[in-house]
Amino acid sequence: MAHQTLSRRRRWRRLLRRSRDSVTRYVGNHPLVAGMAGTLIAAAMAGLTLLTLQLGRADALDHARQTSQNLVSIISSDLERNVEIYDLSLQSMVDGARDPVVNALPPDLRRSVLFDRATTAAYLGGAYVIGPAGEVTAAQDAAINAAVRFADRDYFLVHQRSPTVGLYFSHPFHSRLRDGKLSIGLTRRVDNAKGEFAGIALLAIRIEYFQRLLDRIDTGQLGSVFIVMDDGTLLARKPFLGRDIGTSIAKSPTFQVMAERNAGTYVAVSSVDGVRRMYTFARVPGTPLIASVAPSVDEVLAPWWHRSRITGLLTLTFGAVFVMVSWALAFALRDRQRAQTALVRLAATDPLTGLSNRRVLDSRLDEEWRRARRTRQSLSALFIDIDHFKHFNDAYGHASGDEALIAVAESISATVRRSVDLVARYGGEEFAVLLPDTSAEGSRVVAEKIRRKVQAQSVLQSDGKTIPVTVSIGCATCIPADGAPASDLLGAADRQLYAAKAGGRNRVCSALQTAQSVEQDSSS
Incomplete structure (x- = not known):
């Protein structure tokens, strides 16, 4: 068991090492991938940060909504409880006012029966029984102003006109018994x-x-909380503005949303001060009242904005640094790749002629030799030598000799055009051409074209004179046999080259056909 576990660990390590090496090679061969990958990673990080910030914003708003709902619930519960207590007191007052026995009691005793302890609450402005003409027939306190009438009040008229109103909430009014103090009335009808x-x-x-x-x-400096009646009459507001109490906000767009539903939350811009707020509201059960809490959206999001600015700045900074480092690495890898490519090219290229060098020729020959042996296809090689090159150098100088080498290299390259063929400088004034899948006749045709092309060239000296240049070419073709070395092909082509030189130069000799092909120009 331990041996199997160790073997699995080794396999995993080998797999991870191979994967790492594969990624390293891929990035090394495609350096710009590092920059693009870094940019994509930075963009992904920025996207995730933006998504997180958006979720944080939604959480902040949701938390504010829940808090507002709790506050509205507290206000609504307090109002509902107190209204229920006050209504019980009103019903007791109605029952006592209808009872002839209570009405026959002495004033002090009748007052104690009609008005219970609830009517002495701190924010109650008074408890009264009002007669059919609007006069006060009983009051919580002993003093009754007989001259004061309430027949014109809305809370009186509504009961006078209809026996089915039940508990009624009046609009705010200035009290006629308490020096004009602003109040609302809770009333019930008394029948005989x-x-x-x-x-x-x-x-x-x-x-x-x-x-x-x-x-x-x-609710913060810019927030608002208010209690309003269902017809839009404002009863209380924070921040407090005395002139607004008792006014109607029925035409306000923010109230119109509340008038259509029992409860809810929405965001709107206040028509009073232009502040964008989150309005959370609910109707108080059993009453015509609506309680609303409206914190400022800007204040709700202020902590989130503070965190977002810091997070966004850090993300932008680190992302920019990451992208710059990624592209710096990409450009460094690109420059390294270019340098390596240049070194490889220099190592494989003859610096004077730009042709492949001897090392490339040997490697390619071995490769094509194995392939030709495997496919049983013919493989041809040409050996090319510039005629009398030593004498040419001695007579015209090494500069002209270099020009001759370049002219011959260009002629060979212009003639050998297939991508599978290879032209190389073998050394000195010698060149080699490798022709895969080429018969002996085909290689001889190519060699003749090269010879004619070179013969048509002339080397221009600094004094304006032109110097003719010719080459001798040896051709060899074979189908590689098992066990035979690739050097045999070049050896055969080399022997034919010497045969061409021995035959008078400026000619082609083939390993399969030793007949000479000579073309003499007018100067030969």
């Missing part, structure tokens, strides 16, 4: 024994009660 209208029971709630609820809510 015949079911006719006999007045109302009234609890006056001071506006300060609603404002006290809102003062405990922190």
